[in-house]
Amino acid sequence: MTEFTPYASLFGGAMIGLSAVLLMLWEGRIAGISGIAGRLMPPYRDGALLSRIGFVIGIVAAPLLIGWYSGNAIAQTVSSNVPLMILAGLLVGFGSVWGNGCTSGHGVCGLARLSTRSLVATGVFMTAAFATVFLVRHMIGA
Amino acid sequence: MSFLVNLALGLLFGAGLAISGMADPAKVLNFLDLFGTWDPSLAFVMGGAVIVTFVGYRLVLRRDRPIVGSNFHLPARNDIDTRVIAGPAIFGIGWGLGGFCPGPALAALGLGATGTLAFVPAMMLGMWAARLLAEDRMQTKAV
Numbered sequence: 343m344t345e346f347t348p349y350a351s352l353f354g355g356a357m358i359g360l361s362a363v364l365l366m367l368w369e370g371r372i373a374g375i376s377g378i379a380g381r382l383m384p385p386y387r388d389g390a391l392l393s394r395i396g397f398v399i400g401i402v403a404a405p406l407l408i409g410w411y412s413g414n415a416i417a418q419t420v421s422s423n424v425p426l427m428i429l430a431g432l433l434v435g436f437g438s439v440w441g442n443g444c445t446s447g448h449g450v451c452g453l454a455r456l457s458t459r460s461l462v463a464t465g466v467f468m469t470a471a472f473a474t475v476f477l478v479r480h481m482i483g484a
Numbered sequence: 485m486s487f488l489v490n491l492a493l494g495l496l497f498g499a500g501l502a503i504s505g506m507a508d509p510a511k512v513l514n515f516l517d518l519f520g521t522w523d524p525s526l527a528f529v530m531g532g533a534v535i536v537t538f539v540g541y542r543l544v545l546r547r548d549r550p551i552v553g554s555n556f557h558l559p560a561r562n563d564i565d566t567r568v569i570a571g572p573a574i575f576g577i578g579w580g581l582g583g584f585c586p587g588p589a590l591a592a593l594g595l596g597a598t599g600t601l602a603f604v605p606a607m608m609l610g611m612w613a614a615r616l617l618a619e620d621r622m623q624t625k626a627v
Contacts, residue, residue, distance in 0.1 A: 344511045344523045347504075351525040354504025355532025358587075361497040362533070363540025368489050370550035370557050373497065375587040380611035385619065396487040398590060400494020405502040406594045407495070416502050418592060419510035420599035426581060431589070431603035433578025435610025438586055440618070441571020442559070445585040448572070449530060454537035458562050463572040470576025475516040478580065 362451055369393065374447020375401070376438035441467075486552060501591040504529040509583025509592075509599075516580055571614075586611075 362373035371390070378394045381387075409415045421427055438444035441463055443452060448467075452460020505511045505525055515526035549555055579585050584592065584603055592600045 343521050344505070344508065344514045344525075346523050347525050348528050351504040351506075351528035352532040354500040354502070354506070355529035355534075356536045357500030357503065358497055358529070359500075359533040359536025359540065361493045361500065362537045363544060364496070365490075365493050366541060366550065366556065367544045367547075368493070368550060369486060369552045370555060372557070372559070373493075375585075375590065376611065379586055379590065379608065380615055383608070383612040383615065390486075393486045393490040396490035397494035397497070400491045400496070401498035401501070401587065401590045402593050404495045404498025405507050405591050408499060408502050409595075416507050416595055418508035418595060418597065420592065420597035421509070421582065422598045424598065424602045427599040427602040428606040430578045430582030430584065431606030432610040433574050434582065434585060434589070434603075435578075435607035435612075436614045437571045437573070437575030437578060437610075439571070439611045439614035441568055441575060444575060444587070445530075445579075446587050450533040450537055451541075452559075453534050454541055455558070457559065459559070459564065459568050462564055463568050466569055467572035467576035467579065470573045471516050471580040472518060474577050474580025475513060476519065479517055479520055 358446070358450065359454075362446070362454075365397075372447055372451045374443050374451060376435075376444040377442075377447055380435075380439045437467075497587065498591045500533075501588050504532075506588045507591040507595070509588070512579075512585075512588065513583040516583075 365371055365373045378397055381391070381394055382398065405416045441448070443460065443463060448460040448463040453464060501507050506529055511523055511525055514521050514523035545556065582599070582603055584600070586607065589600065589604050589607055593604050
């Protein structure tokens with residue numbers, strides 16, 4: 343069980359949206375994390391590597407700063423099944439870059455642009471994720 | 485300068501992920517578990533983010549260009565090819581297995597859970613593999 347947090351989630355979501363809008367205003371780029379993180383590795387096609395490093399450092403540092411400032415570490419429950427998490431990571435990394443976007447690039451920025459490609463992509467990854475959790479939790483019973 | 489602006493925007497994005505609860509894969513997996521311990525929070529995160537971005541993009545894209553750079557880098561394609569089906573299908577399976585998509589995985593990295601430390605390097609490797617394979621295909625097509 344996790345607690346339903348409508349207000350915190352709506353507010354946090356709005357912060358994510360604001361970040362995406364300001365990135366578009368500043369340098370005209372989509373705030374897609376798979377695109378940003380995937381281009382930390384070579385080949386380097388444009389001069390935006392330093393920007394991408396900055397954005398990723400910010401994402402990694404933010405929860406630590408919040409935890410440090412509030413005195414409470416961010417609560418989380420992560421599977422400690424290492425082979426499963428390696429497999430999940432490979433699939434998420436490959437699939438998100440192969441499909442040109444993840445929850446942020448297609449799900450947030452793409453839907454906000456009313457892109458048909460992003461609508462299709464979001465429908466497919468949501469359906470695949472719902473089906474996977476259903477299989478794992480209710481069919482296999484893990 | 486662009487480094488610092490991006491650092492600040494990354495902090496805003498990461499704080500949004502942490503406050504919304506998305507750095508906790510258990511919340512994501514419970515959203516995806518419609519027939520179990522369903523937690524609708526993720527829909528509110530997406531809703532808040534899409535509404536702000538929808539309105540904000542409309543204001544920003546009235547400009548001729550961004551503050552830095554000569555033009556907006558907007559995806560121009562609108563066709564549905566196999567990659568935009570296969571990629572999200574593979575991504576969705578991994579998301580359902582681990583409860584992490586790329587942003588929250590990075591936000592969780594510093595919290596140091598064993599599962600996260602296994603997930604993130606594998607994710608980066610998967611991203612790199614997809615990029616190299618895509619480049620390889622483009623070159624084959626060009627020849």
